[in-house]
Amino acid sequence: MxxxxxxxxxxxxxxxxxxxxxxxxxxxxxxxxxxxxxxxxxxxxxxxxxxxxxxxxxxxxxxxxxxxxxxxxxxxxxxxxxxxxxxxxxxxxxxxxxxxxxxxxxxxxxxxxxxxxxxxxxxxxxxxxxxxxxxxxxxxxxxxxxxxxxxxxxxxxxxxxxxxxxxxxxxxxxxxxxxxxxxxxxxxxxxxxxxxxxxxxxxxxxxxxxxxxxxxxxxxxxxxxxxxxxxxxxxxxxxxxxxxxxxxxxxxxxxxxxxxxxxxxxxxxxxxxxxxxxxxxxxxxxxxxxxxxxxxxxxxxxxxxxxxxxxxxxxxxxxxxxxxxxxxxxxxxxxxxxIWPEGVTPFDVGILNMRVGDEACDAASEDLYKQFIAAGLDPLYDDRDERAGAKFGTMDMIGLPWRITVGPRGIKNGVVEVTSRRTGESEEMPAADAIAKIKAIYAAL
Amino acid sequence: MxxxxxxxxxxxxxxxxxxxxxxxxxxxxxxxxxxxxxxxxxxxxxxxxxxxxxxxxxxxxxxxxxxxxxxxxxxxxxxxxxxxxxxxxxxxxxxxxxxxxxxxxxxxxxxxxxxxxxxxxxxxxxxxxxxxxxxxxxxxxxxxxxxxxxxxxxxxxxxxxxxxxxxxxxxxxxxxxxxxxxxxxxxxxxxxxxxxxxxxxxxxxxxxxxxxxxxxxxxxxxxxxxxxxxxxxxxxxxxxxxxxxxxxxxxxxxxxxxxxxxxxxxxxxxxxxxxxxxxxxxxxxxxxxxxxxxxxxxxxxxxxxxxxxxxxxxxxxxxxxxxxxxxxxxxxxxxxxxIWPEGVTPFDVGILNMRVGDEACDAASEDLYKQFIAAGLDPLYDDRDERAGAKFGTMDMIGLPWRITVGPRGIKNGVVEVTSRRTGESEEMPAADAIAKIKAIYAAL
Missing domain, CATH: 3.30.930.10 (Bira Bifunctional Protein; Domain 2)
Known part of the structure; x- marks a missing residue:
């Protein structure tokens, strides 16, 4: 969505x-x-x-x-x-x-x-x-x-x-x-x-x-x-x-x-x-x-x-x-x-595009969104042109267990940030690894 | 079921x-x-x-x-x-x-x-x-x-x-x-x-x-x-x-x-x-x-x-x-x-065991039942020890679009009977072919 x-x-x-x-x-x-x-x-x-x-x-x-x-x-x-x-x-x-x-x-x-x-x-x-x-x-x-x-x-x-x-x-x-x-x-x-x-x-x-x-x-x-x-x-x-x-x-x-x-x-x-x-x-x-x-x-x-x-x-x-x-x-x-447990979360993963309008961020976010859907997962893509604070606030409030943050600096380095809502811990990795990681988590349910 | x-x-x-x-x-x-x-x-x-x-x-x-x-x-x-x-x-x-x-x-x-x-x-x-x-x-x-x-x-x-x-x-x-x-x-x-x-x-x-x-x-x-x-x-x-x-x-x-x-x-x-x-x-x-x-x-x-x-x-x-x-x-x-259309039928296929208690009929029916489930279909298996008339009557009334009849003579010849509820037409074939046929029908929906 x-x-x-x-x-x-x-x-x-x-x-x-x-x-x-x-x-x-x-x-x-x-x-x-x-x-x-x-x-x-x-x-x-x-x-x-x-x-x-x-x-x-x-x-x-x-x-x-x-x-x-x-x-x-x-x-x-x-x-x-x-x-x-x-x-x-x-x-x-x-x-x-x-x-x-x-x-x-x-x-x-x-x-x-x-x-x-x-x-x-x-x-x-x-x-x-x-x-x-x-x-x-x-x-x-x-x-x-x-x-x-x-x-x-x-x-x-x-x-x-x-x-x-x-x-x-x-x-x-x-x-x-x-x-x-x-x-x-x-x-x-x-x-x-x-x-x-x-x-x-x-x-x-x-x-x-x-x-x-x-x-x-x-x-x-x-x-x-x-x-x-x-x-x-x-x-x-x-x-x-x-x-x-x-x-x-x-x-x-x-x-x-x-x-x-x-x-x-x-x-x-x-x-x-x-x-x-x-x-x-x-x-x-x-x-x-x-x-x-x-x-x-x-x-x-x-x-x-x-x-x-x-x-x-x-x-x-x-x-x-x-x-x-x-x-x-x-x-x-x-x-x-x-903080939703994976078994009942409304969406499996949130995708947060930090710079809507930036060509590289838009393309990477869109691609993640489509790949998650193709993998049978249900992502929520924050594609709104809002300030970062509001976007993080919304994602934290609605409590999806996993968030992927797509920002211009990361994209330049070929990585996105994967964050656990429960622990707050973040990890940078290539988008393909992020998809594989989230996919494995839900497959194990 | x-x-x-x-x-x-x-x-x-x-x-x-x-x-x-x-x-x-x-x-x-x-x-x-x-x-x-x-x-x-x-x-x-x-x-x-x-x-x-x-x-x-x-x-x-x-x-x-x-x-x-x-x-x-x-x-x-x-x-x-x-x-x-x-x-x-x-x-x-x-x-x-x-x-x-x-x-x-x-x-x-x-x-x-x-x-x-x-x-x-x-x-x-x-x-x-x-x-x-x-x-x-x-x-x-x-x-x-x-x-x-x-x-x-x-x-x-x-x-x-x-x-x-x-x-x-x-x-x-x-x-x-x-x-x-x-x-x-x-x-x-x-x-x-x-x-x-x-x-x-x-x-x-x-x-x-x-x-x-x-x-x-x-x-x-x-x-x-x-x-x-x-x-x-x-x-x-x-x-x-x-x-x-x-x-x-x-x-x-x-x-x-x-x-x-x-x-x-x-x-x-x-x-x-x-x-x-x-x-x-x-x-x-x-x-x-x-x-x-x-x-x-x-x-x-x-x-x-x-x-x-x-x-x-x-x-x-x-x-x-x-x-x-x-x-x-x-x-x-x-x-x-x-006569249910395939899109809304309560069960995909009925399995009718004509001689409950007969070892070959029971085994063939059970096998069909399990194979349909393994194929992702939803079969209803009439495993009751009832006379044939009552069993056909129930299957016809509840209207599953496809019925497979397992009888002693057919089993001896290596076949079961596949019947369309809509046309009433029956065809004999090996159980494996019956499963493939029904599977193809639902896959095409």
Missing amino acids: RMSRYFLPVLKETPREAQIVSHRYMLQAGMIKQAAAGIYSWLPLGFKVLKKIENIVHEEQARAGHHAMLMPTIQSADLWKESGRYDAYGDEMLRIKDRHDRDMLFTPTAEELITDIFRANVTSYKDLPLTMYQIQWKFRDETRPRFGVMRGREFYMKDGYNFDLTREDALHAYNRHLVSYLRTYERMGLKAIPMRADSGPIGGEDTHEFLVLADTGESEVFYDSAVTDLTFGDREIDFDDKAACAAVMEEFTSKYARTDETHDEALFNEVPEERRKTARGIEVGQIFYFGTKYSDALNAAVDNGEGGKVNVHMGSHGIGVSRLLGAIIEASHDDKGI | RMSRYFLPVLKETPREAQIVSHRYMLQAGMIKQAAAGIYSWLPLGFKVLKKIENIVHEEQARAGHHAMLMPTIQSADLWKESGRYDAYGDEMLRIKDRHDRDMLFTPTAEELITDIFRANVTSYKDLPLTMYQIQWKFRDETRPRFGVMRGREFYMKDGYNFDLTREDALHAYNRHLVSYLRTYERMGLKAIPMRADSGPIGGEDTHEFLVLADTGESEVFYDSAVTDLTFGDREIDFDDKAACAAVMEEFTSKYARTDETHDEALFNEVPEERRKTARGIEVGQIFYFGTKYSDALNAAVDNGEGGKVNVHMGSHGIGVSRLLGAIIEASHDDKGI
């Missing part, structure tokens, strides 16, 4: 309404614009990152054998009355009357509707196990929406639902989701720690939240520092292998890590003192096993293959897709702006 | 509520399930096609130089009151009160919000031309929703908006959208004819609708049969070239083609009688030029570079993404089910 043709309204002033850094930077970098309290438009740069995160979630869900589908945003209240949650959900549910005066609502989650789809179509244990998920806009009418996309009213969420014949199978689905989520967050450059949590209005016996450590997190967390050393990495796993998934679950959840909701001081004190940590965390996902809570309420049963019927065991699993942009920025920024 | 693990609830009975074939087949093929009147869940098969159509729209919009972004589904009523459309829109607008009793609405279109984003960020002619678009869920509270996704209440739509300094520039954007839409529909295997139309509640001077001819279309259309011979094909075009885009506009719209709203009997009678056609059509898109209607109402002005301010010239442009599934099926089916 050529910046001269892009819609990238970088703000000069610090937006006063923003209390946390991710909110401020998303506004300043021209990623979002507030449309109403807690409701945002996603401008082109923000939308690109949102899509990258969405794609990683889709890819990892497919890898785990889960089926993508989509449920509507506007639902009838009927199923919610059947499950008993219509009244229980409170004022956070956005309630609507349609033109025929029927009770409708904007979905805050979808246990009821997915269970209805299941019970209408699946009657035999032979069709299990089954996990379906969607990535869809949700609405929760918060009293006091704040922190930008971190606590908005309209938000983009992945919600998945598993249907299994037995408790044991459903616990495998639970473990499988844990593994899948570990992979998902790591691909986004995030360390998200599974912590034992409280099930809240979803209900259920077993639940873990995934938390990213950040000073601005809404939850207080207590953990054994050994959990922060764990990484899933690039190990191979067969998602159908119950023992393998259970082993990962054991590895990642046997050490103490809890939010304030489930914190147990006595247990915590068993952790060696030097490893006992308290911090703040941002919740970016949660997995639940709730047994037959919804299949009982909505009568979702299958033949068990032995002449009987059983209500299916279920769980649900969520990733806060739009919230993740905020969480990633909270975890990865400096005082100049955002 | 292995069918034994897929969620594909193909219905045996004909759904009684469906009045048109696309609605019936989408229900029968397990693509959608009604959640409320005019509101559908997209089951895995339907969601896959929806995504393919969405991706084609994104790719063609990027090619034309338009920027993807996203606006929220729930908007404040304030901007709509500013433009005067809040009262004018009538009962089709879903009006909502939030918990603080503020007037909100579910977006039926987004001229106001995009103009607000524009006026807050763009102040100079130097930032023009600019076209942004989104693909987002919309809601129109139809009194009598019907025909499945063809006339639903919640629907998925691409809506784009151009901002230009002059009328001439905005008319280029109009022409550019026409070219882009021609390419878009052709990639989906559709012949969509641009027809002069009426602007309705969007307003404006110039508008064309794109119509797909089908007996079940909601509009009566009148056209010179010569328009049906036109195809854009694989010609190269520079979307910045005003003359080239204008020439395509001229080529595709100079012959008579109108909907009943703008039909002119006298003009129609000038078409040679043998080329004068009346038919029914399904609207799948519309482009508008409406000048300064919204920039006047919302005060969206830029410096014109000569010391003055001008209100920008705008247009908006829509493609009915979810409706397209219905339109494609209306245009491409037979009495056995859907």
Whole structure:
């Protein structure tokens, strides 16, 4: 993309309404614009990152054998009355009357509707196990929406639902989701720690939240520092292998890590003192096993293959897709702006032409731009006739992990400058080497 | 995908509520399930096609130089009151009160919000031309929703908006959208004819609708049969070239083609009688030029570079993404089910194992399945132990354009059977040739 043709309204002033850094930077970098309290438009740069995160979630869900589908945003209240949650959900549910005066609502989650789809179509244990998920806009009418996309009213969420014949199978689905989520967050450059949590209005016996450590997190967390050393990495796993998934679950959840909701001081004190940590965390996902809570309420049963019927065991699993942009920025920024991990960066590399109008600089920049595209990368070329300070400021604020600076002196010497946004380190090299270097970095992802 | 693990609830009975074939087949093929009147869940098969159509729209919009972004589904009523459309829109607008009793609405279109984003960020002619678009869920509270996704209440739509300094520039954007839409529909295997139309509640001077001819279309259309011979094909075009885009506009719209709203009997009678056609059509898109209607109402002005301010010239442009599934099926089916064009098919090829449990058939089918995946294709393998009739019936209903049948006799002779869903013609060949044949078909898209 050529910046001269892009819609990238970088703000000069610090937006006063923003209390946390991710909110401020998303506004300043021209990623979002507030449309109403807690409701945002996603401008082109923000939308690109949102899509990258969405794609990683889709890819990892497919890898785990889960089926993508989509449920509507506007639902009838009927199923919610059947499950008993219509009244229980409170004022956070956005309630609507349609033109025929029927009770409708904007979905805050979808246990009821997915269970209805299941019970209408699946009657035999032979069709299990089954996990379906969607990535869809949700609405929760918060009293006091704040922190930008971190606590908005309209938000983009992945919600998945598993249907299994037995408790044991459903616990495998639970473990499988844990593994899948570990992979998902790591691909986004995030360390998200599974912590034992409280099930809240979803209900259920077993639940873990995934938390990213950040000073601005809404939850207080207590953990054994050994959990922060764990990484899933690039190990191979067969998602159908119950023992393998259970082993990962054991590895990642046997050490103490809890939010304030489930914190147990006595247990915590068993952790060696030097490893006992308290911090703040941002919740970016949660997995639940709730047994037959919804299949009982909505009568979702299958033949068990032995002449009987059983209500299916279920769980649900969520990733806060739009919230993740905020969480990633909270975890990865400096005082100049955002620092995107390579896995989710809106553009792979920025090209900064220091002297627009200079024949040699223009030609070298154009050539780099075209060669990056030919190499299958997505460059952002700052071809604007602006002063150097403004150009560096924009690049630093929007946070592309790699920048290539093309200046007249370098070109004379046959080199360009390659700069890492994270370390700030620069290196001069011929343009061909710069392309090869950046290409290798993204190929290794 | 292995069918034994897929969620594909193909219905045996004909759904009684469906009045048109696309609605019936989408229900029968397990693509959608009604959640409320005019509101559908997209089951895995339907969601896959929806995504393919969405991706084609994104790719063609990027090619034309338009920027993807996203606006929220729930908007404040304030901007709509500013433009005067809040009262004018009538009962089709879903009006909502939030918990603080503020007037909100579910977006039926987004001229106001995009103009607000524009006026807050763009102040100079130097930032023009600019076209942004989104693909987002919309809601129109139809009194009598019907025909499945063809006339639903919640629907998925691409809506784009151009901002230009002059009328001439905005008319280029109009022409550019026409070219882009021609390419878009052709990639989906559709012949969509641009027809002069009426602007309705969007307003404006110039508008064309794109119509797909089908007996079940909601509009009566009148056209010179010569328009049906036109195809854009694989010609190269520079979307910045005003003359080239204008020439395509001229080529595709100079012959008579109108909907009943703008039909002119006298003009129609000038078409040679043998080329004068009346038919029914399904609207799948519309482009508008409406000048300064919204920039006047919302005060969206830029410096014109000569010391003055001008209100920008705008247009908006829509493609009915979810409706397209219905339109494609209306245009491409037979009495056995859907016939997907290759560009939008949910899976590239079906593999039908005629004797599950037979060692040779299982091995040959598995091998085909893995080789297709290795070749970058997306096969659906019917590995269920079902009778042949049910398996053929399912494959025909869901409409994959190519089927490979693996049977014991063929395997003994070293061949499989390759069948075209469209023509019904079958050919026997070695498995390697079948893979090469299917691969070549998709490589040519």
